[in-house]
Structure formats: C-alpha cells, structure tokens
Amino acid sequence: MYNYGLKPCPFCGATEEDFKLLVIPYMSKRSKKCEICCVECQTDFVFYSKDQSPVKHIKGEKYRREEAVKREAIAAWNRRANNG
C-alpha cells in the first residue's frame, strides 16, 4: 500500500504495509503532526512539525507541506527503528 521506505516496526517487526500514516493539523492550520501507527501492535509514533511554510525543500526537492511532514516523520521513525 505504501512505499515510503519505512523500516520495520522495532516492537513487532511488522513492515510498512501494516502501518497507517496520517497527517493531521494541530494548533493552527499549517502546523501538522504525522502519526505512524503500526496496526499489528498498536504502536503509535507521532511526529510534530511546527514549520509554518506551505512548501519545504528536502534534498533539493520541493514538497507540499503535508508530504514534507510525512517525509520528516518517516526519517524520524527510521532513526528510532535503528536505535531499537
């Protein structure tokens, strides 16, 4: 379903097909949080982004805010998965 390059869940080993990614506004219209939920073990990882800009550049590529939040959350998830 997704192909974001998410590492497997550090708790149950489920792969990204078992994850749900949600980008939700919080506090203000532009501040977003991204939830990565593992459906298998109910792990809920929440990444908050307070960046207000509607577009963001990551490695030379321009992303709309929502997509950028997802990318940042994925990078944070992968760092955490690496650390156990």
Ligand SMILES: [Zn+2]
């Ligand atoms: Zn899991």
